[in-house]
Amino acid sequence: xxxKYKKSKDSHSERHKDHSKKKRKKEKKEKKxxxxxxxxxxxxxxxxxxxxxxxxxxxxxxxxxxxxxxxxEQWEKSQSVVRRVLDPETGRQRLVKGDGEIxxxxxxxxRHREINxxxxxxxxxxxxxxxxKKI
Numbered sequence: 001x002x003x004k005y006k007k008s009k010d011s012h013s014e015r016h017k018d019h020s021k022k023k024r025k026k027e028k029k030e031k032k033x034x035x036x037x038x039x040x041x042x043x044x045x046x047x048x049x050x051x052x053x054x055x056x057x058x059x060x061x062x063x064x065x066x067x068x069x070x071x072x073e074q075w076e077k078s079q080s081v082v083r084r085v086l087d088p089e090t091g092r093q094r095l096v097k098g099d100g101e102i103x104x105x106x107x108x109x110x111r112h113r114e115i116n117x118x119x120x121x122x123x124x125x126x127x128x129x130x131x132x133k134k135i
Contacts, residue, residue, distance in 0.1 A: 091122030 070078070079098035086093050092115075095103040107115065 089126055091126075092119050 082095055082097045082103065084093055085096045095105050097103050
């Protein structure tokens with residue numbers, strides 16, 4: 001008789017283990033679903049804060065012209081333009097390629113020192129002007 005009792009006890013503990021595994025699995029699934037809902041809610045709030053996308057705005061306003069990507073020739077043409085731009089805040093001149101890529105200009109050692117002296121002086125004067133604005 002003790003063997004029969006033992007068997008039934010083992011089967012009961014196995015069933016209990018199976019039930020607890022199912023319960024944990026179910027809880028994990030529920031937790032994952034809640035997390036997904038939260039992330040979806042965050043996305044909705046962000047979209048509300050940002051406003052409509054370009055495609056939504058154009059469909060609402062009835063604009064027939066859509067934005068098109070550049071062709072390879074157009075892109076190469078815009079990237080081939082290199083211009084020297086003066087930064088008004090710091091007084092530094094930079095080489096800017098195409099849409100805004102900053103290029104390094106190769107210079108001699110003495111010219112490099114001159115540029116650094118001028119930039120340091122400009123940075124100092126800019127800093128002083130910002131302090132004066134706050135006072």
